Amino acid sequence: MNAPQSNGPASVLRAAYEAASAAVADLGDEESWLPSGCTGWAVRDLVFHWLQDAQRALVSLHTPAHGPADRDAVTYWRDWRPDTAGAANGRRWVRVNGSMFLDFGQLRGLYLETLAAAAHAAATARPGTLVATQGHVLTAGDLTTTLTVEATVHHLDLTVRLPHAPGPSAEGLAAVRATLDGLLGRPGLPEWSDTHYARVGTGRAALTDEERAALGPAADRFPLFG
Incomplete structure (x- = not known):
């Protein structure tokens, strides 16, 4: 077995997953029915989707x-x-399958242990190893970064109606910003916080008229992914 990586993409993923786990760990059944930032999904639906990504x-x-x-x-x-x-x-697939967990505590427990396992797997993988996912080939390091980005964006979705829940990791938000900059081909607007950039870059929030004017033709490329 390879030795765990102490830095690089795996450490950033671990920070993102630990922050996500902290946000979910104390949620109760009633809170799990609150709306999330994903259209049509309650918190429990989003947690189930997140679980599926960690399994992937x-x-x-x-x-x-x-x-x-x-x-x-x-x-x-x-x-x-x-x-x-x-x-x-x-949305329908996740809602139907996620509804099979009658007790949110069961889903929460499976989610927490799967994220921990995925973080460990990323830490023991050689970053340059080629791996397959969703019909494509990436290095393990690049795959790990995509997992960080997805986890961080969904962390923001999770906390829309949970203002007291811990927020995403700074490392995860920085990874989202770097990804959005790469897709845009230039840095986002300097006044944008990492959180706001994540929301507008993924279509969670609309660009204002002022932001569109500042971006120029690049504004038509938003959302950069979603």
């Missing part, structure tokens, strides 16, 4: 692939554009 991480990190890589930590997101029909189907 475990599979991907143990699925060696032949090269060359056809995606990296930025270009991976070019496939994830707003899609009304696809989004609606995904």
Whole structure:
């Protein structure tokens, strides 16, 4: 077994997952029914989706692939554009399957242990190893960064109606900003906080007229992924 990585993408993912776990660990059943920032999903639906992503991480990190890589930590997101029909189907699938957990505590427990396992798998993977996920080949390091980005954006979704829950990690938000900058081909507006950039960059919030004017033609590319 490879020694755990003490820095790099795996440590950033661990910070993101630890922050996410802290936000979910104390949630009760009533709170799990509150709306999230994802259209049509309650908190428990989002947690189930998050669980599915951590399970995908475990599979991907143990699925060696032949090269060359056809995606990296930025270009991976070019496939994830707003899609009304696809989004609606995904919302229904998650709601139906997530509803099988009658006790939120069961879902919460599975979520927490799976995130911990995925973080450990990322720490013991060689960053340059090629792995497969969702029809593409990436390095394990780049895959790990995409997992950080997804976890951090969904952490923001989770806390929309949970103002007292711990927020995302600073490391995770920095990874989201770097990804959005890469997709945009330039830095976001300097006055944007990491959180606001994450929201407008992924379509969670609309650009204001002033922001559109400041961005110029680049404004038409928003959301950068969603």
